[in-house]
Every structure is written in structure tokens, then in C-alpha cells.
Amino acid sequence: MSDSKVDRRDFIKTTVVGGAAAASAAGAVTLHEAQAQTENEPVQPATTSAAGYSFLNLEEAAFVEALVDHMIPADQFTPRGTDVGVNIFIDRALAGAWGKGDRLYRSGPWREGVPAQGYQLPLTPSELYREGIQLTNAHCNMTYGRSFDRLEAAQREEVLIALSSQKVDFGSESIAREFWNILYQTVMEGMFSDPIYGGNRNKVGWRMIGFPGVIGFNREHVKNYLDRELPGEPISIEDMS
Amino acid sequence: MVTRLPEVDVVIVGMGWAGGILSKELAEAGLRVVGLERGQMRKPGLDYGVPAIRDELRYRSRLDLMQDVARDTITIRNNPSQEALPMRRLGSFLPGEGVGGTAIHWSGHTWRWTDMEFKIRSYYEDRYGRDFIPNDMTVQDWGITYDELEPYYEHFERIAAVSGKAGNLRGEIQEGGNPFEAPRQNEYSLPALSPILSNIKFTEAAQNLGYHPFPRPSANASVAYTNPDGVNYGACQYCGYCQRFGCEANAKGSPHVAVIPLAMQSPNFELRTQAWASKVLKDSDGTRVTGVAYTDLMTGEEYEQPAGIVILAAYAINNVHLMLLSEIGEPYDPVTQTGIIGKNYSYQCNRATVLFFEGSKFNPFINAGGSYATFDDFNTNLDFDREPHDFVGGYTMAGGFNTYLPIGWRPVPNGTPRWGTAWKAATASGFQSAMRINATGSVMSNRYNYYDLDSTYQNALGQPLMRMTFDYQENEHKLLAHSARIMNEMAASMNPTIVNPATEGTTPWSVVPYQSTHNTGGAIMGTSPDTSAVNKYLQNWDYHNLFVVGANVYPHNAAYNPTGPLGALTYWTADAIKNRYINNPGSLL
Numbered sequence: 001m002s003d004s005k006v007d008r009r010d011f012i013k014t015t016v017v018g019g020a021a022a023a024s025a026a027g028a029v030t031l032h033e034a035q036a037q038t039e040n041e042p043v044q045p046a047t048t049s050a051a052g053y054s055f056l057n058l059e060e061a062a063f064v065e066a067l068v069d070h071m072i073p074a075d076q077f078t079p080r081g082t083d084v085g086v087n088i089f090i091d092r093a094l095a096g097a098w099g100k101g102d103r104l105y106r107s108g109p110w111r112e113g114v115p116a117q118g119y120q121l122p123l124t125p126s127e128l129y130r131e132g133i134q135l136t137n138a139h140c141n142m143t144y145g146r147s148f149d150r151l152e153a154a155q156r157e158e159v160l161i162a163l164s165s166q167k168v169d170f171g172s173e174s175i176a177r178e179f180w181n182i183l184y185q186t187v188m189e190g191m192f193s194d195p196i197y198g199g200n201r202n203k204v205g206w207r208m209i210g211f212p213g214v215i216g217f218n219r220e221h222v223k224n225y226l227d228r229e230l231p232g233e234p235i236s237i238e239d240m241s
Numbered sequence: 242m243v244t245r246l247p248e249v250d251v252v253i254v255g256m257g258w259a260g261g262i263l264s265k266e267l268a269e270a271g272l273r274v275v276g277l278e279r280g281q282m283r284k285p286g287l288d289y290g291v292p293a294i295r296d297e298l299r300y301r302s303r304l305d306l307m308q309d310v311a312r313d314t315i316t317i318r319n320n321p322s323q324e325a326l327p328m329r330r331l332g333s334f335l336p337g338e339g340v341g342g343t344a345i346h347w348s349g350h351t352w353r354w355t356d357m358e359f360k361i362r363s364y365y366e367d368r369y370g371r372d373f374i375p376n377d378m379t380v381q382d383w384g385i386t387y388d389e390l391e392p393y394y395e396h397f398e399r400i401a402a403v404s405g406k407a408g409n410l411r412g413e414i415q416e417g418g419n420p421f422e423a424p425r426q427n428e429y430s431l432p433a434l435s436p437i438l439s440n441i442k443f444t445e446a447a448q449n450l451g452y453h454p455f456p457r458p459s460a461n462a463s464v465a466y467t468n469p470d471g472v473n474y475g476a477c478q479y480c481g482y483c484q485r486f487g488c489e490a491n492a493k494g495s496p497h498v499a500v501i502p503l504a505m506q507s508p509n510f511e512l513r514t515q516a517w518a519s520k521v522l523k524d525s526d527g528t529r530v531t532g533v534a535y536t537d538l539m540t541g542e543e544y545e546q547p548a549g550i551v552i553l554a555a556y557a558i559n560n561v562h563l564m565l566l567s568e569i570g571e572p573y574d575p576v577t578q579t580g581i582i583g584k585n586y587s588y589q590c591n592r593a594t595v596l597f598f599e600g601s602k603f604n605p606f607i608n609a610g611g612s613y614a615t616f617d618d619f620n621t622n623l624d625f626d627r628e629p630h631d632f633v634g635g636y637t638m639a640g641g642f643n644t645y646l647p648i649g650w651r652p653v654p655n656g657t658p659r660w661g662t663a664w665k666a667a668t669a670s671g672f673q674s675a676m677r678i679n680a681t682g683s684v685m686s687n688r689y690n691y692y693d694l695d696s697t698y699q700n701a702l703g704q705p706l707m708r709m710t711f712d713y714q715e716n717e718h719k720l721l722a723h724s725a726r727i728m729n730e731m732a733a734s735m736n737p738t739i740v741n742p743a744t745e746g747t748t749p750w751s752v753v754p755y756q757s758t759h760n761t762g763g764a765i766m767g768t769s770p771d772t773s774a775v776n777k778y779l780q781n782w783d784y785h786n787l788f789v790v791g792a793n794v795y796p797h798n799a800a801y802n803p804t805g806p807l808g809a810l811t812y813w814t815a816d817a818i819k820n821r822y823i824n825n826p827g828s829l830l
Contacts, residue, residue: 103309107699119753216295
């Protein structure tokens with residue numbers, strides 16, 4: 001590890017060792033205090049901004065965090081991808097039914113086919129993600145001598161342009177194409193789906209474009225807001241539940 | 242171990258519009274009816290309620306209301322020289338599953354197809370000569386006329402709460418409607434939907450160029466409404482979550498609102514959900530079908546449901562699949578051009594352009610399923626001379642929005658980076674400032690577009706999957722090139738800040754991007770058993786007690802969406818069964 005800066009994976013490993021202490025510090029109530037509180041009011045759940053992953057391993061998490069922060073940088077429009085929860089969205093999507101192949105016909109035999117025949121890989125989305133990250137990091141290691149998450153911004157940009165135009169050699173055109181498809185799809189979903197899935201935190205994706213969210217009683221608006229901006233805050237499923 | 246159940250009068254496979262209408266009509270006529278639906282029961286108030294239904298990820302991206310292709314799909318290829326591979330994910334089209342079928346999540350566009358379609362071969366041959374239709378274009382007359390269907394169109398429009406503006410009342414052209422439609426006896430029950438900005442801009446531009454725009458007729462109740470059967474509809478809220486969603490406001494004409502609840506009130510009707518029909522049963526002498534075999538998806542148990550009348554009313558693709566699996570009729574062979582079942586599979590084609598108007602507020606999240614201003618100058622317009630353009634058929638052109646939500650609709654000018662701050666800047670501005678114009682075109686049937694059974698891949702019941710062989714032909718490429726030119730002229734006339742023009746280029750049909758859930762043909766209607774699977778009453782030529790009701794009976798596909806004629810044909814067939822067949826079982830011709 002030639003990088004002199006503290007690496008996120010090292011940082012995570014460190015905090016995992018000190019996990020209990022870190023958790024209680026974040027939680028900010030002791031057992032004694034909690035017991036005392038129950039007599040008066042319920043204990044409020046501790047809120048934490050730490051990324052707890054249910055699918056991604058350390059290497060994959062580092063890749064996804066670097067990816068979403070590069071594709072969605074902090075700027076005048078939104079906070080960066082990890083602060084919007086796009087990494088969390090991706091982790092949950094891959095851990096859940098969709099990631100495990102729900103609504104995907106999985107019987108063989110498997111053939112490459114032509115692009116017009118669509119997805120033909122034996123892989124579930126979570127398997128494809130895992131393989132694709134390894135292949136991308138192998139490409140980065142070969143080209144730049146380090147994994148994607150440790151590249152400079154300009155190098156990450158080069159990698160993403162290569163991925164998006166299928167200029168990387170993954171040994172299979174299908175894997176290269178489908179990995180980029182799923183990567184791009186999930187980043188966009190994490191940016192614009194309802195916050196109930198872990199991304200689009202604070203509805204920043206919706207705020208950025210002016211999407212009002214789940215509210216949809218527009219019967220009067222259709223006339224009253226013709227060529228006019230609809231005022232108000234976006235509403236999410238949680239807001240109405 | 243197969244359990245044979247007591248015989249009933251009618252067994253119906255599938256519980257969408259066709260199955261729902263027939264269940265209600267036949268049960269009310271006194272017949273004992275069993276409905277088999279592969280999907281689950283859904284309760285509109287619980288399953289389509291706010292806020293849970295307003296979930297783009299679940300319903301639009303993950304397709305929660307659609308057929309589960311993990312257990313049953315089709316194989317696909319562009320031409321007979323390719324190896325067909327399974328459609329492992331839904332994409333190009335989205336058949337529904339569950340009580341209500343595809344009509345849970347449809348948008349409601351309800352058209353009256355005219356004699357231009359029903360007499361297509363006669364019309365083109367009379368006008369342009371026999372050589373105008375290419376040899377491999379297997380279009381044929383349907384054996385039915387607009388005049389026969391007109392009252393049934395009207396009835397379906399009233400049942401399904403279609404909102405619109407008549408353009409031709411008994412031959413008198415009406416201001417504000419479609420002047421190219423066939424004569425209607427009566428005005429729509431509900432006024433047209435309120436226009437949105439993209440409709441208004443499109444209408445102005447079309448009028449300036451001499452076209453004849455009108456509001457699209459759609460089964461989205463523009464006002465609260467009670468239909469002739471006493472069913473109450475709420476008023477459409479323009480919620481922007483129509484296509485791929487169930488309707489929270491009960492404003493979308495749907496069988497689970499309009500007909501299935503009425504069928505269920507009848508003691509003659511029994512609905513079995515989680516019941517996957519696997520085969521039509523036949524008697525030994527080949528003159529009658531005897532019932533349907535199905536698998537109960539809660540237990541895995543297999544049953545046979547004997548019935549005096551069998552009605553296939555599943556999604557168009559699945560009806561044809563059941564015919565092939567049951568060995569009803571001769572499978573079609575494109576080499577010898579013999580056989581019937583699987584023939585004339587057709588689809589639709591389309592082109593689109595995106596226009597950016599800096600400073601405009603299109604509010605793409607405020608719309609009904611039918612929020613399209615449309616013109617038919619290149620579709621049902623008899624004065625549009627096809628000869629110089631050398632294509633059969635036509636296309637509608639429209640400007641509007643229907644369910645443009647942010648995972649799926651993030652318009653940016655061509656050439657914009659796909660991530661980073663520049664992408665965000667363009668996305669932030671494009672969402673409100675962009676509108677879209679699209680053309681939807683007919684697809685003529687062709688010798689090499691067809692279905693048969695796949696010899697490699699199987700569904701969860703261990704049956705061969707259906708194999709679809711399909712591509713756009715020269716006719717469609719010419720039609721699309723014409724539509725792209727007209728569309729780009731339209732766009733330029735509107736002086737947008739930026740435009741992503743429609744492309745004239747030709748590409749093979751791909752299963753990946755969503756295009757149209759309007760799959761037609763495969764078990765087609767016609768005037769003779771030599772050229773069709775069913776007669777004009779959708780009655781099978783070989784087995785007179787088998788009716789096949791779905792867009793699979795259309796011998797070709799039009800630019801208009803198929804549900805209008807499907808609703809009309811279903812009521813027409815219901816009348817034929819109730820008023821004639823049950824008194825005198827046999828061929829209705």
C-alpha cells in the first residue's frame with residue numbers, strides 16, 4: 001500500500017475492531033439512562049450515518065463508494081453520492097430479491113446471443129455486480145497499478161468512459177455491456193427512487209429536478225399550473241405513512 | 242395424480258378485459274362459469290392505494306404487476322436463421338398478471354379500428370393494384386366490418402369510462418375531434434381530458450402545419466362517472482402514475498373495477514386464482530374441446546376442469562401458446578406457408594423526438610394515461626396517398642406525457658455527459674423544460690414473423706416455451722423514415738431551444754427497451770379455415786365450443802392500440818354465445 005493517506009478500507013477495519021465503543025458513542029445513551037427513560041418516555045432510536053452493508057464486502061463497498069461519489073460529486077446541485085445514500089441503495093438492492101434474480105428466467109443452456117436478445121448471462125444481478133467489480137479492479141490494477149477506489153478523479157473518469165463504451169476487455173462483450181448497464185441503472189435508481197430504499201436521501205434527487213414525489217392529486221393543478229412551477233416540498237412514501 | 246372436477250358450462254382462462262367481460266356476461270345469462278387466473282387476487286383499495294402505489298422503483302422498474310418470466314417466458318430471435326434465446330427479463334412488452342391482467346396497468350388508450358384495417362387487403366388492392374402489397378406481407382381481410390362492431394365499440398367505451406371528443410357523428414365532422422375517424426352514432430359519455438402544456442404546444446404546431454390534432458380517447462374518467470352497469474368511477478387526478486400502475490382513484494377503466502366485481506356477485510361465477518391453465522382438453526373424435534387442465538400454484542396439484550364451452554382469454558401471446566401446447570389446429574410453417582397457428586405475429590413500431598424549451602414548465606408529473614394530443618393525418622386518413630412512399634399502414638403522431646417519472650424520464654440534450662456536474666445541470670434543467678413527440682406505427686404481418694414451440698427451453702411446468710420470430714421489415718422501415726421526417730419538421734416549426742431529432746435509421750427489433758405491449762396475431766380471425774384459426778365470432782373453426790378472445794385474433798397490427806377492438810369483439814362474442822350458441826351449439830356461421 002503505497003498510498004500515504006488513510007485508506008477507507010483500513011479505516012473500516014480499524015473501526016470494526018473498536019465497533020462496540022464506536023456504537024455506544026454514537027448511540028449516546030447508556031443502559032442506565034435508557035432504563036431511567038422508560039419510566040418517562042420511550043428511548044429514541046440512535047440515528048447513525050455510518051454505512052452498514054448487508055451485501056457488499058469491503059472491496060466492493062470501496063468500489064461502490066468511489067463510483068457513486070465520482071458519478072454524483074458534491075456540487076451546487078446535490079451532496080455527493082455516498083451522502084445521498086446511493087451506495088446504501090445499491091447494497092440493499094443487491095442483497096434483496098431483485099439482486100438475487102427475482103423475475104429473471106434462469107434456466108440454461110446459456111448462449112451469448114445478439115444484443116437484441118437482451119440479457120443472456122447465467123448471473124444474478126448481485127453475482128454480476130461482484131464479478132464486474134473484480135474485473136474492473138483488475139483492469140484498473142493493470143492499467144494504473146491500483147484499484148478503482150484509489151485512482152485519481154481523472155483516472156476514474158477514464159475508467160468509466162471505457163466501461164460505458166465497452167472499451168474494457170472483460171473477456172466477454174456481454175459481461176462488459178451488462179455490467180455497465182446494471183451499474184448505471186442502479187446509480188440512477190439510487191438517485192431518483194423513493195428514499196424508502198436507502199438512496200435519494202432527503203429527496204435531493206427529486207429536489208434537483210423539481211419532481212414532487214408521491215403526491216399526485218393534480219386535478220386542479222393541471223389547469224392552475226399550466227407552464228408554472230408547482231410549489232412545495234417533495235413528498236416521499238415515508239412522509240405519507 | 243390429476244383430479245377431475247365436476248363439469249361446468251364455461252371455463253375461462255385469464256381474467257383481464259376479455260375474461261372479465263365474458264365472465265360477467267355469461268354468468269348473468271345463467272351459465273355456470275369458472276374463471277382461471279394464474280396470478281393473485283388484488284384488492285384495488287389495498288393494493289393500489291397511496292402512498293405505496295406511488296413507487297416508481299417497485300412498479301415501473303421492477304415490474305411488480307407483470308408476468309413473472311422466472312417461471313414462464315418466451316424465446317426470441319429476429320429471423321429463422323438465428324438461434325432463439327429466452328427473454329430472461331421483460332423489456333419490450335409487459336404482459337400483466339393477476340386479477341385484472343394487463344388492464345390493471347394499461348394507460349387506457351381506446352381506439353376504434355376501422356374498415357381500413359378490417360378490409361386491409363381489399364382496400365390496398367382496389368386502390369393501388371395487386372402488386373402494391375409485397376409477396377411476403379401476409380395481411381388479410383378480417384371477415385368483420387366496422388358497422389357490425391360500432392354498437393359494441395360504443396358499449397365498451399361506456400363500460401370502460403372512455404373520455405374523448407367525437408370527430409365524426411353519423412357522418413358530420415365535429416370541431417375538436419378526429420375528422421378521420423369512422424362515423425360514430427353517439428358522442429363519448431365523458432368529455433375529453435384537460436390538456437397539459439405539451440398537448441397545447443403540439444396542437445398549435447400541428448394546426449399551423451395543416452394537420453388535424455385532437456385529444457386522444459382514453460379510459461381515464463375525466464369526471465366522476467357511473468357506467469351503464471352502475472359501476473362508479475372516480476375522476477382522474479392526473480397523478481402521473483398511470484402506465485405500469487394500478488389506479489388509486491378508480492378512474493381508469495379496468496376489468497377489476499368494471500366487470501369482475503359484477504361477475505363475482507353472481508352465484509354462477511367462481512374465480513380461481515393461482516390457477517395456471519396448461520392445456521385445453523379435447524374429445525377423442527376431434528369435434529369438441531372438453532375442458533382445461535390447470536395446476537394450482539398454491540399446492541402444485543393438477544386438476545381438470547371439464548366444461549361445455551372453453552374460452553381462452555389470456556394475454557395474446559399466452560392464448561397462442563395454449564393453442565400450440567394443446568395441438569389445436571396445424572402449426573404454421575413459414576417455409577411451406579402451410580398451417581395456421583402461430584401465423585401473422587405482429588407488433589408496433591415507433592419513433593420519438595425530444596424538444597427542449599428553455600424556461601418552460603412542462604410539469605411532466607401532471608398527466609393522465611391518455612394525456613396526448615394526437616393526429617391521424619398519416620394513419621386513418623384515406624386521402625394520404627401511400628403510393629409515393631411505398632408502404633402499407635400508417636402512424637399516429639402525438640405530443641404529451643404519460644407516467645414520466647424520474648428513474649425513467651431524464652431528458653438531456655444529445656451529447657450531454659452521462660454523470661458528473663454537467664450531467665446534473667442538464668438533468669436539472671431538462672426535466673421541466675423538455676417535451677416529447679412520438680409516432681406509433683402499424684406493423685404489417687409478414688411470412689417470417691410468427692410463433693412456434695421452442696425445442697430447447699421450458700417453463701416451470703416443464704412445457705416448451707413459445708418461440709417468437711420477429712423483426713421489422715422494409716415496409717416498417719419506410720414508414721418509420723416517413724414519420725421521422727414529419728416529426729422533425731414538426732419539431733423545427735416549434736422553435737425549441739434544443740432538439741434531439743428522431744432518427745430515420747433502421748435497426749433490428751430488440752427485446753431490451755420498452756416499446757409497446759401490443760402483441761397481435763398468432764391465432765387469427767378470418768373468413769376461411771384455410772387462412773384463419775377463428776371465425777368472426779372468435780369461434781375456432783375445428784372445435785365449435787372453443788372461443789379464443791384476445792388481440793391474437795388480429796391478422797395484422799395497426800398504429801392504434803388494440804384494446805378498443807378487443808373490448809368490442811369481446812362483447813360481440815358474448816352476444817353471439819348468449820343469444821345464439823347456447824340455444825344451438827355448433828358453428829355460428
